[in-house]
Amino acid sequence: MNILAPVRRDRVLAELPQCLRKEAALHGHKDFHPRVTCACQEHRTGTVGFKISKVIVVGDLSVGKTCLINRFCKDTFDKNYKATIGVDFEMERFEVLGIPFSLQLWDTAGQERFKCIASTYYRGAQAIIIVFNLNDVASLEHTKQWLAD
Template sequence: MQLSRSAVYAMLKTHAEKDRIIASLPPPFIRQASPHLNDDFDEAVKNAANSNRTLQAGLKISKLIILGDVAIGKTCLVNRLCHQVFDANYKATIGVDFEVERFDVLGIPYNLQIWDTAGQERFKCIAASYYRGASAVMIVFDVTNIVTLAHTAQWLEEARQANQNTNPLVFLVGTKRDLMGEGAYNQIEAQARRVAQGLGAEYWAVSSKTGDNVEALFLRVAALTFNRAVFQEVQGCDNHKHTGTVKIGERLDNASEARKKAKCASCVK
């Protein structure tokens, strides 16, 4: 699915909705289940935003890929965020689906590309071609099906193989939280948190049916990817042009290749 420049522009919103305005760093789902312990944006990021410094010519965009087994609720998760709907009738994603969600972060327009990939094996070769250039990876599992949690490491490995010279943020997300009682869920959460720690991921549990934690999750993803992109831009990486963002019309694989040459100590944060 190669999108033209005009098609991408058409998907961008000219302003952020009130619930997409981020003035401070949203908290994690569980502080002890996150590798990101800062309570706010980096000072360098806030200073750059407050000074109205030109952070980059063109629109700021980061890419999020959503991976996981078939029928675990990846598309429902995206639809709940982007369209405020929930459809219980399962429809397999063919290849990839694509959404763009607009945020305003510290007063700066910021767009998050959300790539919803197929979980079926026969579509994996199609979806995998879109893994490259990811700023963040969301590995999804079904809290009612422990086998899907066991597969998350393999999904992340495939994403990392496609992004060998970058270091995307990782989120481990359990869906269908509404289908489990507290006792059963607590056992699953304990296992999921151990898996998240091993993956270097931040753990979340959500329900696309009720909407619980969905918006908070994506606000957190947007804020953390923005913080990293701007931090890299203002802290010594300007000479390398290593921004973690993609300009409109630029092929994602080309953007990823350009960033391969730009990895430096201050970029790995």
């Protein structure tokens, strides 16, 4: 019995998504990396388990970390700002080449008083997204410090 809801159609990746604009592409690859394809084939034979990747979202106070995560996971945008206390997280499910895959998005507090505990959340993360406010040059400058941390 499958207790999980089906993966949303826009979260099923049967091929490598192409950039909307060619000049925006970081690479020119048309297919998944051979290691990804190989790992998915191994999964079908039972040698690789269900995949979960941890992504930490960091940045200054009130730059839009929670809004970005909510837009990605829930397809919503809430104009009423409510500060994150400590950490919160969302789980988004995908299917990559027919294999289930989950993304844990960890939403960290941007306040200085939580910065010391935020580094403990970095452990085990496969990626970090540093968020800044386009209207706040200081928040862009602070990305260097977030990267160093």
